[in-house]
Amino acid sequence: MSIEAQNPSQTDLERLPLDIARIHELAESLLPVYEQIEANRPLEEHKLNTCLVELIGLLRELHPADVATVLESLPQKERMLVWHLAAPEEDGEVLLEVSDAVRETLIETMDKEELLAAVEDLDADELAELADDLPNQVVYEALKTRDEEERAQVQAAMSYEDDQVGALMDFELVSIRADVSCEVVLRYLRRFEQLPDHTDKIFVVDDHEVLQGVLPIRKLLVADPEERVENVMATEVVRFRPEDDAEEAAQAFERYDLVTAPVVDENKKLIGRVTIDEMVDVIREESEADMLNMAGLQEEEDLFAPVLDSVKNRWMWLAINLCTAFIASRVIGAFEGSIAKIVALAALMPIVAGIGGNSGNQTITMIVRAMATGQLSGNQARRLLKKEVAVALVNGVIWGSVMGLVSWLLYDSPGIGLVMVAAMTLNLLLAATVGVLIPVAMEKAGRDPALGSSVLITAVTDSGGFLIFLGLATIFLL
Amino acid sequence: MSIEAQNPSQTDLERLPLDIARIHELAESLLPVYEQIEANRPLEEHKLNTCLVELIGLLRELHPADVATVLESLPQKERMLVWHLAAPEEDGEVLLEVSDAVRETLIETMDKEELLAAVEDLDADELAELADDLPNQVVYEALKTRDEEERAQVQAAMSYEDDQVGALMDFELVSIRADVSCEVVLRYLRRFEQLPDHTDKIFVVDDHEVLQGVLPIRKLLVADPEERVENVMATEVVRFRPEDDAEEAAQAFERYDLVTAPVVDENKKLIGRVTIDEMVDVIREESEADMLNMAGLQEEEDLFAPVLDSVKNRWMWLAINLCTAFIASRVIGAFEGSIAKIVALAALMPIVAGIGGNSGNQTITMIVRAMATGQLSGNQARRLLKKEVAVALVNGVIWGSVMGLVSWLLYDSPGIGLVMVAAMTLNLLLAATVGVLIPVAMEKAGRDPALGSSVLITAVTDSGGFLIFLGLATIFLL
Structure with a gap:
């Protein structure tokens, strides 16, 4: 450029x-x-x-x-x-x-x-x-x-x-009546010093400022000058209410390729307009907020913020992470007896937890994204769950067998290998289930499904992974 | 709406x-x-x-x-x-x-x-x-x-x-010469059945189709009909080359609030145009790709894809994760002797690794985002590193002390508490350093800094965390 x-x-x-x-x-x-x-x-x-x-x-x-x-x-x-x-x-x-x-x-x-x-x-x-x-x-x-x-x-x-x-709306409205000719509109526009940014349509209102339709400039320019506005204007108008959710409005802009759209009050009176440049910012910020939240940052941070401001922006998720890590640690603590007898368990348990966390994050990210773009409604959750569980089962059997074999060879114990296969498969199934249920439940509760989803799923797959692996080992190997 | x-x-x-x-x-x-x-x-x-x-x-x-x-x-x-x-x-x-x-x-x-x-x-x-x-x-x-x-x-x-x-460009060009009057342009436009979508400007070219400027419709509508186009048109035109990077073009659309922009070849000949609706898709896809990549999904997935398609989309990152988890597991394996003597180490080590991963992901996400929006260039890396290290030090001392105290009380051993403080602080410093260096190195190498960054940083903080904690414990507690 x-x-x-x-x-x-x-x-x-x-x-x-x-x-x-x-x-x-x-x-x-x-x-x-x-x-x-x-x-x-x-x-x-x-x-x-x-x-x-x-x-x-x-x-x-x-x-x-x-x-x-x-x-x-x-x-x-x-x-x-x-x-x-x-x-x-x-x-x-x-x-x-x-x-x-x-x-x-x-x-x-x-x-x-x-x-x-x-x-x-x-x-x-x-x-x-x-x-x-x-x-x-x-x-x-x-x-x-x-x-x-x-x-x-x-x-x-x-x-x-x-x-x-x-x-997000602005008030730079150019509006006309429906009963004038296009020629009159063109003459009226010429009296402006300049038209507002992004003007791609003129709003058509009645005597009470109630929105009747819009006259796209594209149509005005090719219309017969004698034609009356009401015969040229579009009446199927995408319009918003000031209370509408900005993200949903941005999605509508994206879907219907809008440049501007009118905002009306409860009586359909024209009160403002929204423009694509504001909506682009909303789209950018929305995706970024999801990304930052999933990574455990509260909000966008000034790259060169004073150290203490940065500490403040990040401390909450670190604290939550520490709590969940502590719970996971206590789960391991409960099996100290088993670990003391088979030290290999200590080395293998992070693998079980890690693959669960990674796989759960894949599931939850995909679902959060689908929800953000309106592809997923609550009543499909059951079907999605079935699919994710099937994916987890395939992955569990494949990767579980690989790691089971490696563990068997490494520690020369077929028992450890089998426990590994079972624990990895079970933890992947847990990750898939929770990965579907957390965002669905969050959305049902009216909360943002992206917020903290990554920390939550990792908490479950860590504690769950340790519990499953050490539990199975204690039952079958001791 | x-x-x-x-x-x-x-x-x-x-x-x-x-x-x-x-x-x-x-x-x-x-x-x-x-x-x-x-x-x-x-x-x-x-x-x-x-x-x-x-x-x-x-x-x-x-x-x-x-x-x-x-x-x-x-x-x-x-x-x-x-x-x-x-x-x-x-x-x-x-x-x-x-x-x-x-x-x-x-x-x-x-x-x-x-x-x-x-x-x-x-x-x-x-x-x-x-x-x-x-x-x-x-x-x-x-x-x-x-x-x-x-x-x-x-x-x-x-x-x-x-x-x-x-x-991404289209070929629906409406172009005129600079030496005609606005009146002539209006008459010329009226001969169109309809104008292309998003037409907010008309391209002004010379006899060889070389771009001279653009005539914004907003200006055309308020201009004196007798005025010649060359006196009304804008000559400071944001224009692109077909080889330009789409993401950078989208950022330019965002920055300069564009609706359409001309595309020219190496001789400045007008060959096409890009419109905001295509750019909005680029912005959306770019942010989403970053999010999906960080979570370890190769590409956007059909929510109801057949199970095997989903497995294929996810297997690569799972495999990489498994490899890094295996390395971490071998690090622990090297300290099996120490764990056999102090089983508490097995329960505490995931806390050290976990907080490093969380904190490293915060750093890396912030930097990846800053790079995507052009806020960060390579030569600030040193300064950023200093800041992130300072943040890590504060967090390490605060949260390390908290967990050190808890560990001391839990295992009734001040030594374990002190090792915990030191290991957490050091792993946070490692996370901050690597969290800055990975994306900077990726960008220097011409690769997308988002791709796999999360998996890489977690690999380093897991193996590093286990090594630091078990190493310190072996030196000071045995």
Whole structure:
């Protein structure tokens, strides 16, 4: 990709990483004179001055979204330096683009005037998005400069949860009546300074702002100018309510290839619209949240967060993991007598637990994914369980036999080999069963099936694996 | 969301799952007469006939993307029944929407005539997308019905890898010259039957089809009709090359909020365009692939795949896991003498290994994610390593002390407690180091850092944890 780069033979997909790397270098070399730069005092050394000019030039050329990426990729100190040098008129846009964790660190460094200047040019929905992270005084003063309608919009947007359509909608509506001709619409549009981003359709409403349909620009452009809007507009409209779940709305955008969609209230009155760029963010964040949660991170983390912030973000899952590991340890403790007699058991038991955990994670990941994309409803659980159990049985017999044979040869004991086959098969069956039941139960209970599923399944297959293996060994080998 | 549902009080976000559930019920009840339905023989039983009529009606109402979701959510037998009953004129669209695994099962049931009918109305890029899964004879005959230009487009699209922009571009280009007036453009557009999906900009080219700029529809609509295109068009254009990486292109779409973008060849000649709907699929698949790979699944799996297909999809990671578990087992085996003397070691060692694995997975997931979004470049690895080591040290001292105390009390041995503190801290430090180094090394080697990272880190922290704990115990406690 390229944004018509200066060097036309180099595409921009290649240029951005190079720019970022160069900014890193420059920021690092300017770090020693950070305080002078912050105080806007001139730099004496010529070489540093050249660096400073180059850095400012690079930053001014970057799109706000790219500045956001640069800030996210920098350690705290360099980040502050670059933030200080970035174009202040883009501050608001950049704040909207950075991750929540980094946004906090940036806002902390700004005083009230800077913040007010940054949010001055933002739309109502954008101001609402930042409002939670801004000091109350700033929000209050920023609202004072807006008119009544915009204040109401900010408040409306702020009244919805982050995962609701209402928090993501904007208010840049272009709407027309159904009884005018396409020619009139075209003339009406020409009176705008510019049309809102992503405008791919115009909303058709009646006298009470009730949504009647939409007029896709694609149709407007090819329609006979004399034709009335009501004969050209689409009445089968995908529309949302502000209370709708943002993830489900994003899936609808994906499924029906939407670019924008109207948001209506309970009386079908048009109140806002959602655009694909917000939905893409939802899709990205949703998949990432699942991945982070499965790995035991509470939320997205600033790569260069202070150590204690990182510790806090991770301590909960570590603590839970420690508890489950302790339970597994007590299961082993109960069989210390057996281990004392056959020490080989201690060496073999992690294999049984490990394969159960791995296989259970495969099952649970597949099911969590199927649930996220709406492929799986509760009443298929029984059928899926049957299939997963069959897969586990095949894997158990194959891999159990392999490891059974290896154990037999290693410890010269057919008994240990047979216990190994049986324990591995049983633990795989346990993993398959629990791997289906945990996410199904979580979803029935109205909870996110991804949350902690990996830790839970590993807990079961660890303790279960030790119990099965040591139990069988105690019964048959002692 | 709703597509103006029959029952206007019910929104469609709620309706689709209900429809799907009802289709499941109907398909199940019709299963006994599957053969009669397939042979298009009339059903004798009145009740079944009513079911059949309702099922066909429901399917005809659904969007092809929703039919795809229904098919993905059905077990094989019911899936075939529903596929047989779905509107044949939508077959091509549905095949494009379903996952690769399910697509194969559907194509298997269709004969040559059905397949040719299904792909008849598809665009060149869509035919190219399906071509890999279609029998050669079908592709050959489908191409015969196309004109020279379309055949060239299909072949061009098929010549790129799945993860390149070229495989995702389409050829529905609307292009104009720079020296005409906006009025002329509007008149030119009116001659189209309809404009391509997602048209948000018109491409401006010279006499040799070289891209000069783009004319956003938003600007065209508000421009003075007398104004020439060259004065209205944007020349800073985000454009791609067909060889560009699809993931990076998708990130550019996300960053710059694009709806469509031109694709040009090495001479800057316009050859195609990419649209946001394809990019959304890339974003979704990319995050999912990371998640599946980390859990040890090779690829997206049909939920109701035959047991042996599922076994095949999972066996590789299970085998790798088994190998690493075996190595860990041999590490323990080397300390059998120590365990025989202090059996408590066997019970405590999984705790040390477990916390290392959990913590290492947190680190590696965070880094893999940062790499996927371009936040992390190689030269920050050292700094990140320092931070992660510091986090590990804090966690090690806190949780190590907790478990050290518990072990001391449990086994009434301060020595075991101290070994526990030291081993946990050291294994956490190992996990942090390897958790940073594995993805950085993978990326330097040009490989996907997500692939197998979880299995690798667990292998290191398991074997490493056992070695550290049993080693320290052997030195200090025996």
